[in-house]
Amino acid sequence: MHRCGNAQGLPSKAPDERTEPCLVAFVGAGPGDPELITVKGRRRLGDADLVIYAGSLVPQDLLQMCKPGTTFMDSASMTLEETHDAIMNAVRRGLKVVRLHTGDPSLYGAVHEQMRLLDEAGVAYEVVPGVSAVFAAAAELRSQLTVPEVSQTLIVTRAAGKTPVPERESLERLAAHGATLAIYLSVHDIERVVRTLSAWYAAHTPVVVAYRVSWPDQILLRGTLDNIAEKVRHAGIRRHALILVGDVFQEVRPHVRSRLYDGSFAHGYRDARS
Incomplete structure (x- = not known):
């Protein structure tokens, strides 16, 4: 089951086992190594009809995960309005869109303003986190x-x-x-x-x-x-x-240890040991 929603956390419709993925997904690409994208992020890339990505920050190897015929747009020279128009044009045609952000979309990106525009347009979307x-x-x-x-x-x-x-x-x-x-x-x-x-x-x-x-x-x-x-x-x-x-x-690790694995420390899954 997947719940499609907006930035306020409101589902686009009552969730059930037949709920389909959103047409728009903001996906965290990770820091650079293509293998650090999440399994869900890779799956969304594989399903996408249009991928809008930051060309100077997202490795080209990630685009190889897309299916043949996927359209790619480098957002480096695009404005917010231009990326939004591209997303909306694809949505109106029933196409799946991935907005691929470097690292995690929630940190020092521009995802907030893009989600606001989609909220105003009544378009549901999802966010797939990434490794920062x-x-x-x-x-x-x-x-x-x-x-x-x-x-x-x-x-x-x-x-x-x-x-x-x-x-x-x-x-x-x-x-x-x-x-x-x-x-x-x-x-x-x-x-x-x-x-x-x-x-x-x-x-x-x-x-x-x-x-x-x-x-x-x-x-x-x-x-x-x-x-x-x-x-x-x-x-x-x-x-x-x-x-x-x-x-x-520090390159030389401090001689400290956590209480979690200290035998003298009791918790809900282990009694203290002498």
Whole structure:
């Protein structure tokens, strides 16, 4: 059974076992490795008649998962209105559309405004989540983002730039928490990021700049707060990179363990052991 709905979570019709998939699906492509798309996302691609994708961010290998005769549109040069018109033209013809977004559609994309237009048009759609770069980077680094006694909070944010950030969410305010940080869309301004964080994090705090994580040309640039800006400049990284900050990224793992597998800790499935 599949429930087709809109951004308010309202089903387009009463769900039953015969409910068909929506004609429009927003699909998370993952960070780059074509094998990191979800099973559902791959299935939606295989069924699509039209795929609108971000050509500079979505690997071409993903398009090979589509059936013969599928129409492809690169959204890099398109406006919101143009992509919406293309979706609506296909829907009116009863065609299945996949709007393929890099990473996960919910994070630093433009899915909100597209869903709003579909809501206004009364067109039902679904969203298929994807693997975001922060999780792919943690996997490549063999790091855990939340380590007991080190950090139990992950803050996903970006530095203010062409797109403003609410003052209450400024990097200065978020840095005061001392939590693990995943900073998107900001590597071009690495010097300012470092200056801001240096007021709250020690100079030796580990920093990783993950460039095109999971792509064949990925770079995982390790450093510390006091030298990462120089390393980024030397590597010539200006875009397509994520900044990860925090003690959880130490190359020598801290000698800590969770309570979950501690024999002295009892929970609903295990008694405490001496």
